[in-house]
Structure formats: structure tokens, C-alpha cells
Amino acid sequence: MSLRQEKVSSSIKRVAGEYLKEKAGRESMITAIRADIGRDLKNSTVYVTVFPEEKETEALNFLKRKRGDFREFFKSRIKLKTVPFFDFKIDMGEKYRQRIEEISEKF
Numbered sequence: 001m002s003l004r005q006e007k008v009s010s011s012i013k014r015v016a017g018e019y020l021k022e023k024a025g026r027e028s029m030i031t032a033i034r035a036d037i038g039r040d041l042k043n044s045t046v047y048v049t050v051f052p053e054e055k056e057t058e059a060l061n062f063l064k065r066k067r068g069d070f071r072e073f074f075k076s077r078i079k080l081k082t083v084p085f086f087d088f089k090i091d092m093g094e095k096y097r098q099r100i101e102e103i104s105e106k107f
Contacts, residue, residue, distance in 0.1 A: 005041070008044075008084075009034075009037045011078050012035035012044050012084070012086075013033075013034060013035040015073065015074050015077050015078060016046045017032045018077070019074075020032060020048075023066065024059070025062070028051065028052060028059050029050070029051045030048050030050050030063070032047070033047045033048060034047045034091065040082075042084055042085065043087070044084040044086050045088070046086060046087070046089075047089055047091035047094075060089075063088035064087075064088060067085075071084075071086055074086070
């Protein structure tokens, strides 16, 4: 990943956190864990975790419905030549890490 991609990715994660803090409902906690950006800076995937886990589907549906709103929110905060299109996904790496921790605590 180039330095430019890393900077933009970091900005996306920060702005996603602000957006979630401002716009997400109070029935679940949604946290932006990381953001990936394409080489051309036109597409980005924001990985999130949701607590409680039972609300993951609802939270993901909310985020997918609000992609356009998030893009406008991002555009108002960060000045880029090309504002990327966003997708949201559950961060499975974080889920796996938590599961491994649970298992290792049993031993």
C-alpha cells in the first residue's frame, strides 16, 4: 500500500468513526476497525464490528442504506480530487481474534 493510500485509508477510518458516533442508533455499538482503499482511490471498504453480535445484520443493512449519506459526510470533512464509493463489511478478522481469545482462556 502506498503512503497516499495509507493516509486516505486512515482518514476514512477516522471519518467513519465520527459518522457512526453521530448517526448510528443507540441500540447497538458500531465501531470502524479499518478501511481499505483501492489503488485508484475510487473504492473503499470500511470494516466494522457490532456489539451485541445479534444486531450485526441490522447494523450492516443500516450502513449499506446510508452509503450515500456517508459519502456526502466524508466529502464535507475531507477534500479529495475523487471521493471514493464506500462499502461496509463486518470485520471477520476481529471476530476470529475474539473467538481465539475465548478458546485460549478456557485452557
